[in-house]
Amino acid sequence: MNARQARLDALRSLREQETGSVYGWVLSTDVPPGLQQSLQSAAAQGLVELADREDRAELSAHEGRPVLWAARLSAQGHDVLTYLHASPDPTPHSTPCAAQEQMIELRPA
Template identity: 35%
Template structure:
């Protein structure tokens, strides 16, 4: 489970486009994507497969398989091109909330969180309330190149999700480091159709 390459990104986008074309909201085996690619997307939480009952209901059909993007899959399609084009950081909107936990982020991780915040209006799983303020209020650590943030637990979870998206688009290092140092790692929840 790592960075999506261009071919995988195109397959994921094709799944989204095919599911959008169908009234039933599922991409089917007629979309031209290899089932192995779909299985990989399912394993990393980017899409879900239809069960047997759902397959029987799809028209025209019956299809051999059907899949649709999860919110994480949608957000990956939003995040990855923005990451590659180096979208600028968002501007803060208002003063920061009360903090409950101090977290240190390295510059690359903070950059990923800023990109996640900049994409807020396009995401299915937007940042926790006040995360933008906490990022704006971040201060340099006394030693090293890290930044100190004061975050609520929902904000810590949002940072973990931002770094999970970063792992799909660019590098798994920030997500792994955050999991080790802060004990927080995003895992897509399993969904049934």
């Protein structure tokens, strides 16, 4: 799996966890460490928002224990997932070109 696909899978997983979250944040206890690293990478690209000190303090008060890490999708992250859901899957070209022909791919309008 390439890095792009891993990041998209992490965003999908975060969205699923986020819908069941009481406070709108997904806590570190709800995600495995590997997924947390992918989400950190997505946060660097602006697709995920990480809780700052004040948000973590508020979450800690609600949880009754220290919350060291929490994340939620940013507006851009929601847009990426919406676009992926709305766009058609690319279909591979299955017919090989003849010797005198050259494959030309056009972007959809």
